[in-house]
Amino acid sequence: MTSPITTNPFDDDHLHEECAIFGVYDCEDAAALTALGLHALQHRGQEASGIVTFDGKLFHSQRGLGHVADIFSNEAVMRKLPGHSAIGHNRYSTTGETAERNIQPLFADFEFGGFAIGHNGNLTNALTLRKELVKRGCLFQSTTDTEVIIHLIATSTYSTVTDRMIDALRQVQGAYSLVVLTDSNLIGVRDPLGIRPLVLGKIGEKYILASETVALDIIGADFVRDVEPGEMVVIGANGLESLKPFVGADRRFCIFEYVYFARPDSKIENRSVYEARKNIGIELARESNVPADVIIPVPDSGVPAALGYAQEAKIPFELGIIRNHYVGRTFIEPTDHIRHLGVKLKHNANRAEIEGKRVILVDDSIVRGTTSIKIVEMIRAAGAKEVHMRIASPPTTHSCFYGVDTPERDKLMAARHSVEEMAKIIGVDSLAFISMDGLYRAVGEAKRDAVRPQFCDACFSGDYPITLTDQEGGANPQLSFLTEISGTR
Numbered sequence: 001m002t003s004p005i006t007t008n009p010f011d012d013d014h015l016h017e018e019c020a021i022f023g024v025y026d027c028e029d030a031a032a033l034t035a036l037g038l039h040a041l042q043h044r045g046q047e048a049s050g051i052v053t054f055d056g057k058l059f060h061s062q063r064g065l066g067h068v069a070d071i072f073s074n075e076a077v078m079r080k081l082p083g084h085s086a087i088g089h090n091r092y093s094t095t096g097e098t099a100e101r102n103i104q105p106l107f108a109d110f111e112f113g114g115f116a117i118g119h120n121g122n123l124t125n126a127l128t129l130r131k132e133l134v135k136r137g138c139l140f141q142s143t144t145d146t147e148v149i150i151h152l153i154a155t156s157t158y159s160t161v162t163d164r165m166i167d168a169l170r171q172v173q174g175a176y177s178l179v180v181l182t183d184s185n186l187i188g189v190r191d192p193l194g195i196r197p198l199v200l201g202k203i204g205e206k207y208i209l210a211s212e213t214v215a216l217d218i219i220g221a222d223f224v225r226d227v228e229p230g231e232m233v234v235i236g237a238n239g240l241e242s243l244k245p246f247v248g249a250d251r252r253f254c255i256f257e258y259v260y261f262a263r264p265d266s267k268i269e270n271r272s273v274y275e276a277r278k279n280i281g282i283e284l285a286r287e288s289n290v291p292a293d294v295i296i297p298v299p300d301s302g303v304p305a306a307l308g309y310a311q312e313a314k315i316p317f318e319l320g321i322i323r324n325h326y327v328g329r330t331f332i333e334p335t336d337h338i339r340h341l342g343v344k345l346k347h348n349a350n351r352a353e354i355e356g357k358r359v360i361l362v363d364d365s366i367v368r369g370t371t372s373i374k375i376v377e378m379i380r381a382a383g384a385k386e387v388h389m390r391i392a393s394p395p396t397t398h399s400c401f402y403g404v405d406t407p408e409r410d411k412l413m414a415a416r417h418s419v420e421e422m423a424k425i426i427g428v429d430s431l432a433f434i435s436m437d438g439l440y441r442a443v444g445e446a447k448r449d450a451v452r453p454q455f456c457d458a459c460f461s462g463d464y465p466i467t468l469t470d471q472e473g474g475a476n477p478q479l480s481f482l483t484e485i486s487g488t489r
């Protein structure tokens, strides 16, 4: 007998961003622009989506499970979102049901008016703060860390909304890019280290906030600049005010955004993501090339690095694996046999480009290693003479606590095995990862500064730039939040 599944057997072996955010102030068709922006940012979260608008008197909210196009394609839904200002949010969750109460933007009615908030990132002292707030009588409506910010604002003794937000954010630790909509303002904030992205754009004279520049492109907006780490931009009737309310810290943007999370057609912190990925391939070829007949990317995320690799190594690039883009989630209980078929639903070998050849496979990362094993089996079954694997990131040895869904550390293949052991388990003739300095070179730095690293690279180095306060009890708060949200993992 079949029963609904709680895991997705056809999911890939990648870390996943948990959220995308978007905001627009005083613009015609605010809700439609927000839906388009969220659509361009769908890769940052596919589980749920929400939009809150303000029409000058009232706030309106529509939120639902599923893809943006499913929730906001319907005219009747869009008619329920009147107003000239809006914020939106896409959420990623790994499994099973996502409680509707956790879908953002979250909304609260304060004494000073309505307040809607969308958050990309993860707070590392949320559980600690939440316990204190509950003791003080706060009643939580959701299990998200973002709601902690709302209660800190509610209990702040400051009078203006911006002062209350600053007061609240000075108490939180972790990664946050936020969009906030109040009766009179659209507000964007990035945490002092700027771990997650947030960009500012303009459509005519009207301001837009978005996780990535692709969301500006889709609505014909111009890129103005990145919101700076530790900056709060307050957009209102008098234009834009920039505040720098937090103690200065060295920026530590997430380097994995360049490796995998961001869309390749985005530009983040003045770097083209596509170019960064191609450079990674070039560095990888310089560091660890082997004689081969063909370079094959693991689609789609391995493509730019494979192009760079092929260009540098002067080896032909071919699409030896074809990805089926129409694989969705399945609702049948997977048997072991079906589980085994999973990767073939998503990827198929293009035999003509593989048979009898020495193949170099290029992928962006190895997390659990499950997909790599199946891909290599598939390439060998298609007649490859040799299979070498090159990875466009250093070994992923640590979990992320800053807003990326990561397996616990003991599930990460590189945390338990040497590169040689991994090569044996995956079944390749050779395996190599880009070095940390190679990755830094690819994104424009001479090398990693060992004392003050220019990026967050904690999932490769274990060097966590923000205190993991909630970790002291030994639990993974990011995962336990998700477990509560999702039921089972």
Ligand code: SF4
Residues within 6 Å of the ligand: 195, 254, 255, 256, 257, 399, 400, 401, 402, 403, 404, 456, 457, 458, 459, 460
């Ligand atoms: Fe990005 Fe890794 Fe740092 Fe998380 S730990 S923010 S994925 S670099």
